[in-house]
Every structure is written in structure tokens, then in C-alpha cells.
Amino acid sequence: MASSARALPRLTRHVASKASPALQLHRTYYSVHHPDPSPLPPVQTAILTSALQLVPRLGFTQDALLAGAKENNYREATLNLFPRGIYDLIHFYLVTQRLSLKDRVQFAENDKLGLTQKVKTLTWARLQANVDNEVISHWQGALGHMSLLENIPASLKELGNLADEIWYLAGDKQVDFGWYTKRAQLSAVYASTEVFMNTDKSQGFKDTEEFLDRRLGDVRTVGGSVGGAMQYAGWWAGNGVGLARAWGMKV
Numbered sequence: 001m002a003s004s005a006r007a008l009p010r011l012t013r014h015v016a017s018k019a020s021p022a023l024q025l026h027r028t029y030y031s032v033h034h035p036d037p038s039p040l041p042p043v044q045t046a047i048l049t050s051a052l053q054l055v056p057r058l059g060f061t062q063d064a065l066l067a068g069a070k071e072n073n074y075r076e077a078t079l080n081l082f083p084r085g086i087y088d089l090i091h092f093y094l095v096t097q098r099l100s101l102k103d104r105v106q107f108a109e110n111d112k113l114g115l116t117q118k119v120k121t122l123t124w125a126r127l128q129a130n131v132d133n134e135v136i137s138h139w140q141g142a143l144g145h146m147s148l149l150e151n152i153p154a155s156l157k158e159l160g161n162l163a164d165e166i167w168y169l170a171g172d173k174q175v176d177f178g179w180y181t182k183r184a185q186l187s188a189v190y191a192s193t194e195v196f197m198n199t200d201k202s203q204g205f206k207d208t209e210e211f212l213d214r215r216l217g218d219v220r221t222v223g224g225s226v227g228g229a230m231q232y233a234g235w236w237a238g239n240g241v242g243l244a245r246a247w248g249m250k251v
Contacts, residue, residue, distance in 0.1 A: 046072045048092040056134035060142045118170035163187040189215045
């Protein structure tokens, strides 16, 4: 895992838009059954990519979006392309960091790591990316925007996509109803660990890493399979709101 600051990846593939610049969330580039989605229009991609480079200094703010537009020689009116405002910038960051996990962490074919350890390594790498990209000091504010009622569905969906990405990259090949349960559980683990990280003052976020270890240990089905549609439906009904609140969302 990288430990020094690194440039945010430029997103040129795997992200699509409809009438608005909202990002498509599906991880499709592993499957031969789904073509890669079209990229964002060049203008939105250029502005958001430049704005992300300014987040360490300006935060996830309108100022960062405006500076990103000016850096690409676009007028302030161009920001009308982002109907969700600052959240479009936050969402773009979430998606780009999820997509970059496959490059950030790669396992050798003959490595001895078990599935659970791979899940932990990938989860920690994604959390560490907030530090490496120097956005950790602004992340509480980002969570505030994610907690707005109109942004909660997209935020939770992206969280689920991240859990799916981690399990896939860890080598999970099982296709049964446990697929849903494991991803729901990992979503909860990630959300609570990210919130903990925002208040962690320990050197190198050591306390956060230990917290992640404990949370993964609590999930006894990590790496296993828990079948039953009713069991999963009951889990989500009982924990969906709690999961949103764990990620700092005001629901």
C-alpha cells in the first residue's frame, strides 16, 4: 500500500453520465456480460479532476469547483453542469478512489493471504487513500454533504459498490445469497471505521487499523456464506438506517 501522497487518478473510463453529470456506479469492467459505460463528458471530467487536486487546500467546496473550472478556462456558469453542486465533486472522488483500488492493491497469484486478510488489506488501502490524497481533514464536511436527504441514496449505493469492489478484488467468487450479506456487512464495517478515522489522533491511524481489525473480527461470516433471502432482508431492514447513521448521515 502506498504511504506517501499520490496524485488523484484521472478518470477517463468506466464512468458514465445521463442527462446530468451524475456518475454511473456499476462496476462493469470485470464482466464480459456488460460493456464499459461511456465516460463523463470531457468538460465535467476536466473540471472535477482539477477541482479534486485543489481539495487539500480548499476542501470539498464551491470554491474548489470554481477554481477547477477556471483552471480549464471555463466560465463560472459552467458549474450549472453540476446540479448537485459540491456533492458531485464528493461523489466523483468516491468513484475514482473505488476504481483505483485495483491499481493501488494487487495480490500475487501465489500469495498466502487468506480471503479475510485480503478484504482487510483492500479496505485499509481505501481508507488510507483519504490520508494519502490529503482530504482526511475535509472528510467530516464531506460526510455532512453526504448526509443530506437528497444525497443519501447515491451515497449508500456507492458504499455498496465499494464493498462489492473489495470482495471481488479479494478473490470472492461465490455466487449465492451470501453474496449480498457479505457486501452489506462489509459496508457497515467500512462506514463505522471511516467515521472512527475522522476522530483518530493516533500515529499513522494505528487505532483506526485496530478498530477495523475488531470490526472484521466481529463479522463472523466474512469469507463465508450466509444464505437465505429472509435473513438478508431482515438484516437490511434492521440495519439500513443504522448504516446510514454510521456514515454520519442525518436520518
